[in-house]
Amino acid sequence: MENTLQIYNTISRKKEIFEPINPPFVGLYVCGPTVYGDGHLGHARPAITFDLVFRYLKHLGYKVRYVRNITDVGHLENDADEGEDKIAKKARLEQLEPMEVVQYFTDRYHKNMDQLNVNRPSIEPRASGHIIEQIEMVRKILEKGFAYESNGSIYFDVKKYNDSYQYGKLSGRVLDDLLSNTRVLEGQDEKRNSSDFALWKKAQPEHIMRWPSPWSDGFPGWHMECSAMSAKYLGEKFDIHGGGMDLLFPHHESEIAQSQVANGNEPCKYWMHNNMITINGQKMGKSLGNFITLNEFFEGKHASLEKAYSPMTIRFFILQAHYRSTLDFSNEALQAAEKGMKRLLQGVDTLKSLKSSNTSVSDIKKLTDNCYEAMNDDFNSPIVIANLFEGLRIINAVNDKKETLTAADLELLTNLFQTFILEILGLKSEVEDSNSEILDGLMQMILNQRQQAKANKDYATSDKIRDELIKLGIVVKDGKEGSSWSIE
RNA sequence: GGUAUCGUGGCCGAGUGGCUAGGCACCGGUCUGCAAAACCGGCUACAGCGGUUCGAAUCCGCUCGAUACCUCCA
Numbered sequence: 001m002e003n004t005l006q007i008y009n010t011i012s013r014k015k016e017i018f019e020p021i022n023p024p025f026v027g028l029y030v031c032g033p034t035v036y037g038d039g040h041l042g043h044a045r046p047a048i049t050f051d052l053v054f055r056y057l058k059h060l061g062y063k064v065r066y067v068r069n070i071t072d073v074g075h076l077e078n079d080a081d082e083g084e085d086k087i088a089k090k091a092r093l094e095q096l097e098p099m100e101v102v103q104y105f106t107d108r109y110h111k112n113m114d115q116l117n118v119n120r121p122s123i124e125p126r127a128s129g130h131i132i133e134q135i136e137m138v139r140k141i142l143e144k145g146f147a148y149e150s151n152g153s154i155y156f157d158v159k160k161y162n163d164s165y166q167y168g169k170l171s172g173r174v175l176d177d178l179l180s181n182t183r184v185l186e187g188q189d190e191k192r193n194s195s196d197f198a199l200w201k202k203a204q205p206e207h208i209m210r211w212p213s214p215w216s217d218g219f220p221g222w223h224m225e226c227s228a229m230s231a232k233y234l235g236e237k238f239d240i241h242g243g244g245m246d247l248l249f250p251h252h253e254s255e256i257a258q259s260q261v262a263n264g265n266e267p268c269k270y271w272m273h274n275n276m277i278t279i280n281g282q283k284m285g286k287s288l289g290n291f292i293t294l295n296e297f298f299e300g301k302h303a304s305l306e307k308a309y310s311p312m313t314i315r316f317f318i319l320q321a322h323y324r325s326t327l328d329f330s331n332e333a334l335q336a337a338e339k340g341m342k343r344l345l346q347g348v349d350t351l352k353s354l355k356s357s358n359t360s361v362s363d364i365k366k367l368t369d370n371c372y373e374a375m376n377d378d379f380n381s382p383i384v385i386a387n388l389f390e391g392l393r394i395i396n397a398v399n400d401k402k403e404t405l406t407a408a409d410l411e412l413l414t415n416l417f418q419t420f421i422l423e424i425l426g427l428k429s430e431v432e433d434s435n436s437e438i439l440d441g442l443m444q445m446i447l448n449q450r451q452q453a454k455a456n457k458d459y460a461t462s463d464k465i466r467d468e469l470i471k472l473g474i475v476v477k478d479g480k481e482g483s484s485w486s487i488e
Numbered sequence: 489g490g491u492a493u494c495g496u497g498g499c500c501g502a503g504u505g506g507c508u509a510g511g512c513a514c515c516g517g518u519c520u521g522c523a524a525a526a527c528c529g530g531c532u533a534c535a536g537c538g539g540u541u542c543g544a545a546u547c548c549g550c551u552c553g554a555u556a557c558c559u560c561c562a
Contacts, residue, residue, distance in 0.1 A: 049562095382501065
């Protein structure tokens with residue numbers, strides 16, 4: 001029974017069957033971070049969402065090229081195309097070279113992503129490394145007559161574009177409404193219309209990030225990098241373009257316009273957008289000042305955090321909600337995620353010691369099918385997790401000798417847990433591998449002593465040993481067949 | 489104001505026109521020297537008001553409320 005993958009396509013607002021343009025190859029492009037600050041929970045969401053997509057597509061056998069950019073130029077500090085570049089501003093404040101700031105935060109971002117067990121993309125291009133490509137694309141758009149020069153800067157003529165194409169088709173906007181509703185902003189006198197956007201900006205004298213171009217010393221506009229780099233590495237039309245919902249407009253809308261003009265077609269077949277993470281019902285965002293960085297989560301150092309939350313807890317928390325739903329942050333929800341995940345991961349271990357029988361009580365095949373069905377339904381990870389918990393119930397029941405599984409089913413179940421928990425959801429045990437022989441030996445010695453005490457009904461001693469171990473972070477559990485221990 | 493999305497039990501979160509996920513918390517019970525873990529059982533909701541239907545949390549309308557985008561943000 002072969003299921004087919006369905007993806008919710010933002011541009012059609014429907015789930016569509018996924019058919020790669022050039023199978024078995026799949027091109028996936030996702031808007032990455034602007035590296036001028038530490039990554040926060042909001043950065044984790046798209047990274048994990050598209051990591052899931054990446055992992056699952058590979059699992060299905062596709063050859064995926066995953067491109068996720070690093071934005072290190074072009075994002076301006078203020079509105080209206082004025083003001084300093086974000087990177088440059090940070091650099092000035094810190095007395096650092098702009099590229100030093102970029103490197104610093106890129107490294108930290110990578111570290112966070114590794115901690116979250118997010119696979120590295122196939123290619124991670126930087127905007128600053130693709131100025132030539134961007135200039136070339138601007139030139140093409142000028143040539144086609146959909147852009148104009150104004151005081152050394154180049155702007156995209158949205159109104160003209162809209163006469164032939166439809167600006168706003170992705171975000172559901174109508175240009176006339178945009179024109180009548182846009183706020184009057186400072187410094188827009190260079191533009192013909194308020195909805196026009198910069199393709200190339202002339203740099204002010206104090207602006208330190210600048211490159212020569214046919215029009216001025218300057219830097220590329222906000223939306224150019226994704227268009228230029230996706231075309232370079234994935235082709236002028238590729239399969240999936242992803243990003244946060246907040247990028248829908250104007251970023252992705254403008255990408256469509258640029259590609260349409262420069263390359264004669266829209267950049268991609270499927271648009272995927274992950275929803276926001278909220279805190280007290282409000283979006284967690286840099287501008288709102290209510291964001292919590294990933295490092296703060298991992299260390300528990302933030303006023304709103306009751307405790308530290310491990311990277312895997314964050315990952316599980318995010319995967320427990322569907323990517324298109326908002327996800328509300330709270331300590332209670334995070335702690336629930338933490339407990340549930342630990343239980344689930346414990347199941348992976350328990351599984352190793354299960355014994356098979358002649359009959360099976362539960363239908364493992366059905367469970368497996370359910371998981372695939374859920375993933376195929378627009379990457380429904382919460383349903384996958386729900387099914388895995390059913391699997392966990394079976395594992396524990398078999399472990400307690402209350403249910404039985406045949407050898408074949410046991411293998412199927414092992415396979416299911418390995419595949420979905422470790423490979424596709426990308427969860428992993430965070431407990432230190434207790435593979436040290438010395439530690440093992442010591443623990444065995446201690447537990448033997450304790451066993452001796454218990455046999456003598458010297459519970460004061462046995463409890464004392466257990467309490468002392470807990471202080472060291474080692475938990476002892478007494479089972480029917482002796483005691484086991486683990487590091488918390 | 490415009491454009492979207494959404495409103496599910498103590499909390500988080502899936503979902504389909506009828507068979508009423510899952511996790512966490514809580515309350516009983518089993519097991520255990522005691523713990524812990526595990527297991528069994530309980531708690532059974534879909535903002536409000538109308539309408540369509542044999543039947544709606546699920547479809548339609550209205551009301552109320554929330555959020556996002558329209559300006560950098562994932």
